[in-house]
Amino acid sequence: MDFKFTAEEEAFRQEVKDWLKAAIPPRWRELPTGFWQETEESWKLSRQFQRNLGSKGWLAPAYPVELGGAGLGHIKRLILAEELTYHDAPVSIETEITVNWVGMALQHFGSEQQKKDYIPRIAKGDIIFCLGYSEPNAGSDLASLQTRAVEQGDTYVINGQKTWCSYAHYADYCWLGAITDPDAPKHHNMSMFVVDMKNPGITIRPLINVIGCHSFNEVFFDDVRIPKDSLVGVKNNGWFQLAMALDFERSGVQTAAVNKLLLDHMVNYARTNKRGGKLLSKDPILRNLMAEMAIEIEVARMLCYRIAWIYSKGGHSNYESSQAMIFGSELLRRISDAGMQVLGQYGQLAYGSHRAVARAEMCRSYLASLSIGVGGGTNEIQRNIIAMRGLGLPRK
Amino acid sequence: MDLGLNEEQEMLRKSAREFLSKECPKKLVRELDESDTGFSRDLWKKMAELGWIGLPFPEKFGGNGGTLFDLIVLLDEMGYNIVPGPFFSTVVLSGFTLLEAGSDEQKQSYLSKICSGEMVMTFALTELDGTYLPKSIETAAKNKGNHYVLNGTKLFVPDANIADFMLVAARTKSSSNPEEGISIFLVDAKSPGVRVTLLKTLGRDKLCEVVFEDVKVPEKSLVGKLDSGWPIIKSILRKATVAKCAEMVGGAQASLDMAVNYAKERVQFNRPIGSFQAIQHYCANMVTDVDGSRFITYKAAWTESEGLPSDMEVSMAKAWTSEAYKRVAVLAHQIFGAIGFTMDHDMHLYFRRAKAGELAYGDADFHREIVAAQLGL
Ligand SMILES: Cc1cc2nc3c(=O)[nH]c(=O)nc-3n(C[C@H](O)[C@H](O)[C@H](O)COP(=O)(O)OP(=O)(O)OC[C@H]3O[C@@H](n4cnc5c(N)ncnc54)[C@H](O)[C@@H]3O)c2cc1C
Numbered sequence: 001m002d003f004k005f006t007a008e009e010e011a012f013r014q015e016v017k018d019w020l021k022a023a024i025p026p027r028w029r030e031l032p033t034g035f036w037q038e039t040e041e042s043w044k045l046s047r048q049f050q051r052n053l054g055s056k057g058w059l060a061p062a063y064p065v066e067l068g069g070a071g072l073g074h075i076k077r078l079i080l081a082e083e084l085t086y087h088d089a090p091v092s093i094e095t096e097i098t099v100n101w102v103g104m105a106l107q108h109f110g111s112e113q114q115k116k117d118y119i120p121r122i123a124k125g126d127i128i129f130c131l132g133y134s135e136p137n138a139g140s141d142l143a144s145l146q147t148r149a150v151e152q153g154d155t156y157v158i159n160g161q162k163t164w165c166s167y168a169h170y171a172d173y174c175w176l177g178a179i180t181d182p183d184a185p186k187h188h189n190m191s192m193f194v195v196d197m198k199n200p201g202i203t204i205r206p207l208i209n210v211i212g213c214h215s216f217n218e219v220f221f222d223d224v225r226i227p228k229d230s231l232v233g234v235k236n237n238g239w240f241q242l243a244m245a246l247d248f249e250r251s252g253v254q255t256a257a258v259n260k261l262l263l264d265h266m267v268n269y270a271r272t273n274k275r276g277g278k279l280l281s282k283d284p285i286l287r288n289l290m291a292e293m294a295i296e297i298e299v300a301r302m303l304c305y306r307i308a309w310i311y312s313k314g315g316h317s318n319y320e321s322s323q324a325m326i327f328g329s330e331l332l333r334r335i336s337d338a339g340m341q342v343l344g345q346y347g348q349l350a351y352g353s354h355r356a357v358a359r360a361e362m363c364r365s366y367l368a369s370l371s372i373g374v375g376g377g378t379n380e381i382q383r384n385i386i387a388m389r390g391l392g393l394p395r396k
Numbered sequence: 397m398d399l400g401l402n403e404e405q406e407m408l409r410k411s412a413r414e415f416l417s418k419e420c421p422k423k424l425v426r427e428l429d430e431s432d433t434g435f436s437r438d439l440w441k442k443m444a445e446l447g448w449i450g451l452p453f454p455e456k457f458g459g460n461g462g463t464l465f466d467l468i469v470l471l472d473e474m475g476y477n478i479v480p481g482p483f484f485s486t487v488v489l490s491g492f493t494l495l496e497a498g499s500d501e502q503k504q505s506y507l508s509k510i511c512s513g514e515m516v517m518t519f520a521l522t523e524l525d526g527t528y529l530p531k532s533i534e535t536a537a538k539n540k541g542n543h544y545v546l547n548g549t550k551l552f553v554p555d556a557n558i559a560d561f562m563l564v565a566a567r568t569k570s571s572s573n574p575e576e577g578i579s580i581f582l583v584d585a586k587s588p589g590v591r592v593t594l595l596k597t598l599g600r601d602k603l604c605e606v607v608f609e610d611v612k613v614p615e616k617s618l619v620g621k622l623d624s625g626w627p628i629i630k631s632i633l634r635k636a637t638v639a640k641c642a643e644m645v646g647g648a649q650a651s652l653d654m655a656v657n658y659a660k661e662r663v664q665f666n667r668p669i670g671s672f673q674a675i676q677h678y679c680a681n682m683v684t685d686v687d688g689s690r691f692i693t694y695k696a697a698w699t700e701s702e703g704l705p706s707d708m709e710v711s712m713a714k715a716w717t718s719e720a721y722k723r724v725a726v727l728a729h730q731i732f733g734a735i736g737f738t739m740d741h742d743m744h745l746y747f748r749r750a751k752a753g754e755l756a757y758g759d760a761d762f763h764r765e766i767v768a769a770q771l772g773l
Contacts, residue, residue, distance in 0.1 A: 008594035139733055164734050209737055210744040216734075275525045276532060285761045333726065345526030345552045345755055353596030354605060355551070363598050370729045370747065373736045377734060380674040 036215040046090030054125035069122025074312040085257035102129040104243040109233030130168040132176035149178035158224040168217040191237040253304040255328035319390025322382035329372040336366040412473035428480035429600040458511035465701040468642040475646025482555035490517035496621030518559040531574035537566035546608040556604035578625040599752025602763035637757040641693040641754025644753040655728035685720040708770040711763035718754040723749040
């Protein structure tokens with residue numbers, strides 16, 4: 001075993017850090033941080049940043065250079081993702097969805113024309129996708145979705161309702177799952193489409209999350225007509241494609257990096273603030289707590305590094321991604337709670353309050369951490385995956 | 397031993413549940429949460445008419461002659477429903493202080509106005525470091541003949557934005573023992589030099605910063621004996637702590653009930669999610685946390701209510717309940733999936749209060765330290 005990064009990888013990390021110093025606009029540091037682009041202003045800043053990142057090939061570092069990526073290997077991608085998140089760069093769930101979920105699936109299953117149409121623009125940061133998976137009655141049980149796509153002449157006509165679509169209100173396209181053969185059994189009845197969000201018949205209704213931020217939406221499709229060639233891959237094979245798309249390397253290192261960022265901030269706070277006449281960093285309980293968090297972050301990180309390593313050896317991660325996701329997301333809850341404890345009464349001060357500390361990042365992440373074991377497959381479903389796929393336990 | 401409520405308490409619980417679900421629906425809770433006052437005069441008046449505001453105070457001051465334990469039963473229900481407003485600061489923090497330390501005249505003129513619902517009051521105790529330790533009280537009250545002059549900053553003061561009067565803990569004498577030299581004053585919130593800034597909090601409760609700048613208070617505003625305020629504050633903090641626990645137990649119960657109902661209704665994979673073992677185990681853990689919190693809280697309340705030494709019991713209750721409510725609220729959120737992560741859903745109202753409750757009157761670490769000391773460590 002060897003836990004060292006190579007000199008070249010370390011140099012790359014330094015290059016990323018140096019670049020980030022100048023690339024993150026100072027104004028970004030004044031806006032509410034992390035998790036979601038909350039306002040028009042933060043959305044615009046982050047889109048511009050993503051284009052700058054794209055021009056270096058770093059927005060889609062895994063894509064081949066000729067498609068606008070940087071052709072980076074798994075370890076360098078890990079490093080890049082870690083540094084971007086640790087430095088609170090303006091990238092968030094919209095990039096993850098567009099670049100890693102949709103872009104990777106398109107490269108795998110898309111026609112040559114589709115690849116030409118979308119991949120370079122994704123890599124440059126010119127277009128954003130939203131995910132049209134979940135429906136009111138299809139959450140964890142995604143296969144019971146009901147949105148229909150019916151062939152009519154040279155079009156498909158789409159009817160149905162999607163929900164929780166992150167950034168649908170800004171997205172250029174929707175990556176949509178819809179039933180194309182209602183008579184076929186579950187898992188053999190669905191296809192994937194790229195739908196232009198400017199199509200008539202699409203209605204978007206905002207859903208406000210508990211932070212008070214408009215990040216996700218309900219999206220209604222009423223007789224939306226799309227060209228036939230919007231279907232991606234093989235008709236009625238969407239479930240398989242979707243399952244594959246969920247399997248593309250997702251190390252989850254971003255969550256580990258957020259955790260580290262929050263820990264460093266709370267350590268800093270503890271070293272410079274007093275309570276009851278005593279420096280917080282001298283309080284044995286808080287010391288114990290922060291030490292425990294540092295240890296758990298190390299565990300979280302190794303679980304993520306393992307995934308990148310498996311891929312770098314040409315392997316394929318299976319239940320290991322679920323492990324990293326569960327551990328990282330549950331750790332974010334513990335870290336946010338620990339941060340609140342370190343801040344004491346100041347932790348409850350919300351963004352914009354008199355006397356709030358550090359843009360109320362701890363308070364916001366305390367709320368945000370509720371969603372992180374839900375979105376993208378709940379932790380219960382992830383545990384089912386570990387038990388059945390990883391440990392071979394029986395399904396029934 | 398009798399671990400049940402008596403008949404009157406059962407009735408109080410039942411009628412509180414009915415009254416609050418009708419008169420304080422979640423729509424009102426949200427409106428108040430989002431407003432700058434957090435106060436419905438209409439609801440306040442109705443609660444006064446029901447005798448709730450005067451529940452634990454003697455009849456001769458317009459109260460209902462009940463006990464602290466009766467109040468706990470009511471607060472449990474108030475936590476269950478969520479009732480924004482200055483009930484806690486007025487009744488628990490201020491009413492008990494006046495009852496325990498006020499002169500007859502102060503009780504006649506202030507406590508009776510509290511009971512009748514005419515007066516909203518709070519206690520400005522904590523300062524910049526946000527702790528409940530005597531040494532962090534630095535606000536000074538200087539004697540200038542027939543009046544005192546107050547200077548200092550209080551932080552995290554509940555409901556100061558709407559209070560008519562405030563009790564203020566201030567230093568009247570410096571001493572090597574931080575418990576000595578603290579006095580309590582009753583200050584008109586409209587006095588010149590009092591400046592209140594509303595804070596924006598996770599719990600959306602109305603916590604404030606209160607700055608006192610050369611505030612003149614007459615000598616007769618002293619509550620209790622000069623320089624001997626700390627023992628009173630300690631006694632009030634014990635009551636406030638166990639009262640907060642009761643609210644939290646109610647909130648945890650509501651979170652559990654909501655989640656269990658949802659688990660029975662929400663169907664995924666052609667079966668109610670409550671039929672999945674993962675969800676069942678969550679519910680089992682939650683109900684155990686709720687019941688455990690209720691018993692440990694009620695025991696502490698009973699001990700304090702009976703006038704027995706209760707430091708240990710109260711701290712045990714707060715340490716346990718602070719963390720149990722949080723666990724319950726997080727699991728409830730998990731059971732709700734994405735729908736619970738929306739502003740329109742009620743679950744976050746409880747999640748927020750679980751944190752606010754934990755921070756109020758000392759978190760689990762603070763109280764475990766007291767337990768450790770009580771154990772002789
Ligand atoms: C912040 C956020 C962003 C999101 N963004 C998007 C998006 O852009 N596009 C999109 O399509 N979706 C999005 N989602 C939706 C997300 O994919 C779903 O929330 C998720 O799949 C869970 O579905 P649900 O919320 O309906 O919960 P449910 O499936 O109803 O689950 C409720 C509870 O039951 C449990 N449960 C369900 N089945 C089982 C089982 N078999 N065993 C044990 N427990 C079980 C769950 O784990 C959960 O605790 C987002 C969600 C969030 C929170």
